[in-house]
Amino acid sequence: MSDKGAWLEERAGWKAIWETVFLRKIPKVNWFYTLGSASLVVCINQGITGILLTFYYVPSPDQAWASVNYITNELAFGGFIRGMHHWGSSLLVILVVLHMVRVFIMGAFKYPREITWITGVVLLLLTLGFGFTGYLLPWDQKAYWATTVGTRIASVTPVIGDFLLKVMRGGEGLSVLTLTRFYGVHVWVLPAILLIFLGVHLYLIIRNGISAPPKKGN
Amino acid sequence: MTSKTETPQVDRRNFFQIAISAIGGIIATGYAIPAIGYVISPALEEETAGWIQLGSVGNIPLNTPVLFKTKVTQKTGWVTGYKEFAVYVTTDDGENYKAISNVCTHLGCHVRWDEDQEAYICPCHDAAFDINGQVLHGPPPRPLDEMNIRIEDGNIFMLGG
Secondary structure: OOHHHHHHHHHHOHHHHHHHHHOOOOOOOOHHHHHHHHHHHHHHHHHHHHHHHOOOOOOOOOOHHHHHHHHHHOOOOHHHHHHHHHHHHHHHHHHHHHHHHHHHHOOOOOOOOHHHHHHHHHHHHHHHHHHHHHHHOOOOHHHHHHHHHHHHHHOOOOOOHHHHHHHHHOOOOOOHHHHHHHHHHHHHHHHHHHHHHHHHHHHHHHHHOOOOOOOOOO | OOOOOOOOOOOHHHHHHHHHHHHHHHHHHHHHHHHHHHHHHHHHOOOOOEEEEEEEOOOOOOOOOEEEEEEEEEEEOOEEEEEEEEEEEEEOOOOOEEEEEOEOOOOOOEOEEEOOOOEEEEOOOOEEEOOOOOEEEOOOOOOOOEEOEEEEOOEEEEEEO
């Protein structure tokens, strides 16, 4: 170990953490076992590019579209940053679903990994929530009507449907109240919940190790 | 990690450590350069200066600064709004005019002409400037900025943007 490593080790005890997280033993697996890591990478991409988008985006009906247009067409690298966030969101949904399919087919959700599976299901729902709320934010025709339809779907829920619709929209129709609450949910509520569940999910993966692919005949 | 081999050749573990670090570095750079460009982009835009009409010179008394206020439309980012200008115009002979910025050279508060003290007073840190913008007392590092003006048909124009 280098001098700097020893200096840090004495004060922070990082070596045990490093070894536990990055040097843990894993069974012989195939490339499908990288889908979880790929999801994490794209998730981090969404965080970085999303934070950057808030530098210019305004969640107000009279400025939302113009600010997105400014980001896309006038800022240096604005189209790139927004593009990474836009395409990343679709890619993340695909990766998360494929990751879940892999875990399901390999039976990796079984004892002792049930909690990892359940937190993973919550993470999938959160990902879809991010996609749904983020879709409205550019405040263009596609966003407006997609949210009109999306919230109307929720309104067919028995008994509480109408109430649910009003809660989601912040009133009868789509308005400034819909935009600001979708923004709040997209950039504060969902990320906060995501961090909690992602933390538990990753902790359990490290705590229990990843499962080996089942052998033929078992 | 635990025991280093003395052989100079790169083993499998070392190779992957180097390769992962290199790829990670490339990806980090791929984020950092666009991110920096994206954030500093508006700061790199040059403001274009133009002649802005302030008003008529007819009503300016001798040795008494008159505040001219005007605003021009300006597009900032995606918002078209107004940018306000306020300058003090003085003359000691009714022919030659001088325009002085009302922005304090200390930290940018707005000064105002005080009749009683015969000085420009900055309310923020108690600075005072004389009628020509020279510092009388207080923290400002330099006199008030003089603006570039021209008179045309009794109207006063200022170069600004």
